[in-house]
Amino acid sequence: MGPGAAPPDQAVVGRLRGAGCVFAEEEAALLAVAARDAEELSLLVDRRVAGTPLEQLVGWAEFCGLRIVVAPGVFVPRRRTELVVREAVALARRGDVVVDLCCGTGAVGAALAAAVPGIDLHAADVDPAAVRCARRNLPGVPVHEGDLFAALPGALAGRIAVLTANVPYVPTAAVPLMPPEARDHEPRTALDGGEDGLAFVRRVVTDAPAWLARGGAVLFECGAGQTGAAVDVVTAAGLAARPVIDDDLGGTVVVGRLP
Known part of the structure; x- marks a missing residue:
């Protein structure tokens, strides 16, 4: 108070x-x-x-x-996701094309824009309610609606320096076990990551090389127990993988860098 x-x-x-x-x-x-x-x-x-x-x-x-x-029914930004922002800020430079994919409220994009002035920021989400909310948090920033990369303008292909993707990564069977705050009040599309929780990680990482600029990076959050499998996904896509763990934030982030 x-x-x-x-x-x-x-x-x-x-x-x-x-x-x-x-x-x-x-x-x-x-x-x-x-x-x-x-x-x-x-x-x-x-x-x-x-x-x-x-x-x-x-x-x-x-x-x-x-x-x-934060609008009703929209995924609430978690403190652990600040680790994604911290790692992305270290990579982004003024003038870079930066994309906040699966943006939800647009919190990651807003934090990146505040920390690195002059970036060319885009955001996207499949949920119309999230898109409306993100546009309130990102005035003047293009916020696109659609499924992952299909939402983005084709002109961004091969130009993205930093791509953050706050993909869902809870295994389907574990969603009913989540606290009711998330389970009952946030969209299932923001929580359910498929059978092993990495279905959307695979989709993003597999397509990311076509969208990244040379030396560009994709960053995503995952569960601590998923780190090894997530690193394997990144490596299989031809990217250099670097896991980052912060016990204070309770966050795990994997960074994939295009050579």
């Missing part, structure tokens, strides 16, 4: 804590700010207790120090 902010309603805190919200006081304060009156606050708390992600209720998420608009 900021200076002078009213303490959160303890009844609300108690309801949130009883529902398993670890940061109940902080969530209560955020919901109170988002609500126009006591009646709306009660409705927001009901929805939060029922499992709706906090970010969808308050309408934003913090990501790489930015406030990212």
Whole structure:
């Protein structure tokens, strides 16, 4: 809470804590700010207790120090994905063509644009709701709608210096075991990565060489237990693979570089 902010309603805190919200006081304060009156606050708390992600209720998420608009039903950016941004920032230069594929809210693209001014940024997603949300977070940036590379203008082929792809990587059988916040309130297309979780990784990595500039890189997140298989996919596509693990963020990223 900021200076002078009213303490959160303890009844609300108690309801949130009883529902398993670890940061109940902080969530209560955020919901109170988002609500126009006591009646709306009660409705927001009901929805939060029922499992709706906090970010969808308050309408934003913090990501790489930015406030990212999060619309209802759109995938909520995870803190671990900041590792993708960190690795991409190290590769991108002013004037580079950079693509945020499977962009969701556009959080990765927004963070890259903030960290590396002057990039030629494009974003794309298959989900119309995500595309609408990303356009709010990426004003002036072309946000394309469609399935992976089919969404992109053909003129970008062979010109992309940095390609981030926040592909789904949860194995199909594990999706029902996810927390209800994700399982029930985020699009299945943003979660389900196929039988072993790497179906979309294979599609992106296989097609990436035709879209990357010489020396360009594709970066994607995966589960810690998928790293070896993901590296094999990258190597089979003729790219040099480099896994990056950050225990503090809880993230695993694989970077594939075109020679």
